[in-house]
Amino acid sequence: MAKITFDGIEVEIPDGTTILNAARKIGGDVVPPAMCYYTPLKGSGGKCRACLVKVTAGSAKDPRPMPKLVASCVTPVQDGMVVENTLSPQVLEARKGVVEMLLINHPLDCPVCDQAGECDLQNFSYEHGTSATRYEEDRRTFEKQDIGPLIQLHMNRCILCYRCVYTADQLTNKRVHGVLGRGDASEIGTYIENVIDNEFSGNVIDVCPVGALTDKTFRFKNRVWFTKPLDAHRDCPKCAGKVILWTRGSDVLRVTARKNEYGEVVDFICNECRFEKKEMNDWTVEGPRHIARASVISANHYELPVLNPQLIPDLPQSTVDELNNFPRPFIS
């Protein structure tokens, strides 16, 4: 076990844990943002530089500070390490720079982007960005690419986090896409106009932190914050079958995998569950999905007031029980 101090908070964590995961143990506002790191994907992280932190003491053995900011998602902790995240002006300045760089070629078209409301870059730029850009030059643009009937690739919005590449590499057995080109001319693409069609290809949509890869069967059907997320499952022979149904009335508009509080998929799902099972009858609904209050998706989803039956005198016991057993509001 290693004892580290993160933003003045001491935690004890197993050796080999990364600084980011140590921060996630603490939780809350001290957790550095991560655009390219994705826990279930081996080898991810270190690319976007959003999670840079300052290590003011390397370890108890060697308490010298690390000379440069380090990517917290790929740097393992050492006993006695002291890390500064929100406390370091240098980190906040660097993060501002990363947002600016990422937004150079990412169009600010959130109003027409399908990812709006659940976009990591949108949140990241809101928290760490500036109100204006200093970039005056031309932006890069790409020709539209058809990669099949299920997934829309919109390269203009891609921030080259490589998550979809790792997903394709590690989840599917017929990888046809990857990074082509170099530098700011590099792009995610298929080799010679291939179609991405394998049973788990839809997961690249879930791992994409921005609107570069979206669900063609859902595009422009609705804004996510107008839909109602429900936890549901089905007996699927290919995957765990545990999903979120994004519904409007009784219509299932979209099916996605379930994600944890850091937006990472808990169980990857197959394409059949994602694209073909769009009827309520296909699923066993478990109940409303809990969405963090801070998320824009929770807009317009009002929480029911928490009643305290004790304050209402002479309430019949049956009513008290009923109020206590009232389904929890799905938005907290």
Place this chain on the structure above:
Amino acid sequence: MGRKILTEHINVPDIHTLAVYRKMGGYRSVEKALKTMTSEEVVEEVKKSGLRGRGGAGFPTGMKWSFLAKPEGKPRYLVCNADESEPGTFKDRVLMEKIPHALIEGMITSSYALGARTSYIYIRGELMFVLRILEKAIAEAYAAGFLGENILGSGYSLDLHVHPGGGAYICGEETALLESLEGKRGNPRNKPPFPAVQGLYACPTVVNNVESIASVPWIVNNTGEEYAKIGVGRSTGTKLISAGGHLNKPGVYEIELGLPVEEFLFSDEYCGGIWKGRQFKAVVAGGSSVPILPAHLFLKTAEGVPRVMTYESLSEGGFVSGTMLGSGGFIAMDDTTCIVRNTWNFARFYHHESCGQCSPCREGTGWMEKILHRIEHGHGHMHDIDLLVNVSKQIEGNTICPLGDAAAWPVASAVRHFREEFEWHVKHPGAATQPGAVYRGAEEAALV
């Protein structure tokens, strides 16, 4: 006349052949190491020599070797980084082209020291003709029993392969090189783990520059102590300097570290001074990735101490008034050089060569190039100059590999030392875009 270690026999006719190389004393270190020394003793000699990596970073070679993880059923590899692609640096190709057996001898001795049974020379793809020379030399070494099974009856076996890269600058970064050697896209890896622990095919690996490896035979033959006697302080031995730019005698020179810069630049034995008797304006001392220095700060430090050609002396003053010896890619510039155009040219290179893996480098290098393009072509604004510095700061130190730093340092240092030239370009958009237009100090400033 400076002492020569690497280039002593370089002009001997047919030195590229095994027969002539042997006649000049070649492969003695292999015989000595394999027959009379343990691998630990070879490492110890290299440590004693104080040899520092000649690829640019200048990390002590012996220390790097001693970091190599202990074998645990895994093979160990030695990889020679022959992907020389730093603008202004062209020293390794001379060694490989003229005296290929020096590198092969170094590879065998070093591989023995590290316990490697398979070693690779990763060569830049554009140097196909050098690759052919190396392949021929390797075939000769195999035929003579210096490579292959049971070398010289010592029981030690080694296979040596030459692998051409695709010609990407980033593949000169050691982890990107390993990725490329494994057949993948040449993207740098996150460190840790370092190659000494998890390198080629996830096995302990040492990556060394051509010049470093080629220095090992001399060290083994003459002992590390002898090598350490050459040079000054922690900069021991000799160093190849590829001198280019506005010089009377550009070329590759082997110097003893500690040579006064003035002597290197102006004496007839070396560069012979600035061409056509023009004024010396600036220098890039160690390849295009190191900070540019104006002439006066190159010849003497800010404190007025004359500089010598060592890692320490050239970096005296940090990045405020110093630079780095780096790879030894020496580019001299006379007073007809437009610093803005030169900086734009460097920025263009790094923009083109950024692998695009991490955001500050991918987007920042392009941004810097575009700002510099604007200033150079008469469309710049005064605020662009500060913006340029700010963008370079956002890149510096925040990227996966040192390419970001390499892109940022020349730009930041050019603005630091030649700011008035950038301002002149902004103020005189018409004049600045004239062919050959160069800011020449106070006289032109008075024209404003």
